[in-house]
Amino acid sequence: MNEKKEIVRKGYDKIAREYQAYRHTFDNAEVLKEFSSHLSKSARILDAGCGAGIPFARLLFQLGFEVVGVDFSANMLRLAKKSVPEAALIKGDMTRLGFRDNSFDGLVALYSIIHIPREMHASLYQSFHRILKPGGLMLVCLGSDEWEGEDEYFGARMFWSEYSLKEALQMVKSAGIRLLSGKHLIIGKERHYWIIARNHKDDPK
Numbered sequence: 001m002n003e004k005k006e007i008v009r010k011g012y013d014k015i016a017r018e019y020q021a022y023r024h025t026f027d028n029a030e031v032l033k034e035f036s037s038h039l040s041k042s043a044r045i046l047d048a049g050c051g052a053g054i055p056f057a058r059l060l061f062q063l064g065f066e067v068v069g070v071d072f073s074a075n076m077l078r079l080a081k082k083s084v085p086e087a088a089l090i091k092g093d094m095t096r097l098g099f100r101d102n103s104f105d106g107l108v109a110l111y112s113i114i115h116i117p118r119e120m121h122a123s124l125y126q127s128f129h130r131i132l133k134p135g136g137l138m139l140v141c142l143g144s145d146e147w148e149g150e151d152e153y154f155g156a157r158m159f160w161s162e163y164s165l166k167e168a169l170q171m172v173k174s175a176g177i178r179l180l181s182g183k184h185l186i187i188g189k190e191r192h193y194w195i196i197a198r199n200h201k202d203d204p205k
């Protein structure tokens with residue numbers, strides 16, 4: 001595996017319990033409400049980089065959606081299996097999603113794209129476009145500033161990678177996914193740009 005991704009995978013394997021214990025300090029209720037209001041009751045949702053499955057995968061399941069979670073950290077996924085056993089939880093790399101075209105009505109990636117090496121972001125959005133149905137909905141949070149580097153996170157080595165907001169939004173648009181809403185939110189102590197966007201197929205980008 002790519003060295004940068006391996007830092008992230010090993011990092012989350014090491015800090016899975018600490019991260020889960022800290023996760024409740026991020027209240028995503030507002031974005032969940034907005035995202036879910038656009039979805040039909042029987043929607044099938046992918047949580048890409050689902051982590052320990054709380055709160056988002058579990059809340060999506062409680063709202064009645066079919067939830068599929070993907071994460072490449074075995075220890076995060078083990079916690080997710082306890083938190084949301086009803087979800088289909090798959091160990092895998094979200095930059096290599098093997099799902100069929102048009103598999104999902106919705107897709108969320110919360111605090112996970114910021115860990116993907118940015119040279120892979122354009123192809124990541126293209127794969128989201130491919131596996132989302134036409135009209136499918138995407139909720140992601142992006143970093144606000146262009147930055148790539150490593151630091152220590154809960155005592156583990158960690159890697160982060162972000163484009164400028166302008167470039168990131170252009171990539172989303174180029175993939176055929178169009179913004180419905182976008183806003184900076186400070187949740188917990190972290191500031192991210194949250195977007196809800198709709199997938200468009202069969203029409204000019």
Ligand SMILES: C[S@@+](CC[C@H](N)C(=O)[O-])C[C@H]1O[C@@H](n2cnc3c(N)ncnc32)[C@H](O)[C@@H]1O
Binds near residue numbers: 072
């Ligand atoms: C900050 S945590 C967020 C977890 C969850 N989305 C949440 O909101 O709590 C980032 C998660 O993304 C996962 N992740 C990062 N890069 C990944 C990749 N390339 N493939 C699969 N999972 C990845 C990590 O293992 C970790 O569980």
